[in-house]
Amino acid sequence: MNALRINQLNKSYTGFQLKDVSFEMEEGKIMGLIGKNGAGKSTIIKSVLNMVKKDSGEIDVLGFDFYNEEQEWKQEIGVVLGGIDFYNLKKLSTITNVTKRFYKNWDEKTYQKYMKYFELDEKKKVKELSNGMKVKYLLTLALSHQAKLLIFDEPTSGLDPVSRDELIHLFQTLVKDKTRSILFSTHIISDLEKCADDITYIQKGKVLTSCDKQAFIKQYQYLKESGEETVGMEEIMVRLERRDGNEEFIV
Numbered sequence: 001m002n003a004l005r006i007n008q009l010n011k012s013y014t015g016f017q018l019k020d021v022s023f024e025m026e027e028g029k030i031m032g033l034i035g036k037n038g039a040g041k042s043t044i045i046k047s048v049l050n051m052v053k054k055d056s057g058e059i060d061v062l063g064f065d066f067y068n069e070e071q072e073w074k075q076e077i078g079v080v081l082g083g084i085d086f087y088n089l090k091k092l093s094t095i096t097n098v099t100k101r102f103y104k105n106w107d108e109k110t111y112q113k114y115m116k117y118f119e120l121d122e123k124k125k126v127k128e129l130s131n132g133m134k135v136k137y138l139l140t141l142a143l144s145h146q147a148k149l150l151i152f153d154e155p156t157s158g159l160d161p162v163s164r165d166e167l168i169h170l171f172q173t174l175v176k177d178k179t180r181s182i183l184f185s186t187h188i189i190s191d192l193e194k195c196a197d198d199i200t201y202i203q204k205g206k207v208l209t210s211c212d213k214q215a216f217i218k219q220y221q222y223l224k225e226s227g228e229e230t231v232g233m234e235e236i237m238v239r240l241e242r243r244d245g246n247e248e249f250i251v
C-alpha cells in the first residue's frame with residue numbers, strides 16, 4: 001500500500017500555482033521534499049493535511065477516503081508544521097494533556113521515552129524553550145500516538161548538527177519495520193543524503209522529479225562540470241536553479 005498518493009493536485013494563489021502535482025510514497029520509506037524558497041513544498045503539505053483547500057486533484061492518505069474519513073486518517077498521522085509560539089505561556093504538560101485527549105492511540109510510555117530522550121522538562125513553559133527544544137517537543141507529540149505516516153515541514157532546520165544527526169538516526173529507526181513512513185521537507189540537503197530513500201523535487205509549483213535517491217543523483221550527473229567525478233545533491237539543486245545574468249541586482 002502507498003502511505004501517500006497525490007494525483008494531479010492543483011492549487012492557485014495570486015501569483016503562484018501548484019500545477020498537476022503527482023507523486024506516491026511507499027510504506028516504510030523516507031521521502032525528502034525539496035525545492036527552493038517559494039517552490040510550493042509547504043502548500044503541498046498543507047493540502048495533504050486539508051489545511052488549505054485544494055482546487056482539484058486526488059489525495060489518498062494511508063488508503064483512507066480524503067474527505068469522508070478525515071478524522072480516521074488524522075488519527076494515523078503525526079505532523080510537525082511551524083512552531084508553537086502562540087502557546088508561549090503554556091506549560092508543556094498542559095499542551096500534552098490537550099493533545100493526548102485528541103488521539104485514541106496515545107501512548108504515554110512512548111511519550112515519556114521521547115521526553116527523556118530529547119531531555120525535555122514538562123514543567124517548562126514554551127517561552128522557556130530554545131528553538132531546537134520546541135522542535136523536539138513537537139516531534140515528541142507527533143511520535144506518541146503510533147502514527148503510520150509522519151509529515152514534517154523542515155524538522156531539522158533549528159537543530160544543531162549533533163541533534164540533527166540523532167534525529168536522522170531516529171527517522172531511520174522508525175521506518176525500519178516498514179510500518180511507518182516519513183515525508184519531510186528540508187533545505188538541509190546533507191540530511192537527505194544521509195537518510196532519504198526517495199526525493200521529490202518541486203520547482204515553481206511543479207514536480208520536476210520524484211524517484212529514489214540514487215536514481216535522482218544519477219539522472220542529474222549531466223550537470224557535472226569539467227574535472228568533477230560526480231555531482232552531489234546540493235550542487236545538483238544549485239545548478240538546476242542557477243539564474244544567469246542576475247548580476248544587475250547585486251550592488
Ligand SMILES: Nc1ncnc2c1ncn2[C@@H]1O[C@H](COP(=O)(O)OP(=O)(O)OP(=O)(O)O)[C@@H](O)[C@H]1O
Nearest residue numbers: 013014015016035036037038039040041042043044
Ligand atoms: N495563504 C497564502 N496566500 C497566498 N499565497 C500563498 C499562501 N501561502 C503560500 N503562498 C504562496 O505560495 C507560494 C509557495 O509557498 P510555499 O510556502 O508552499 O513554498 P515553500 O516551497 O514551502 O517555500 P519555503 O522553502 O520558503 O518554505 C509562494 O509564492 C507563497 O507566496
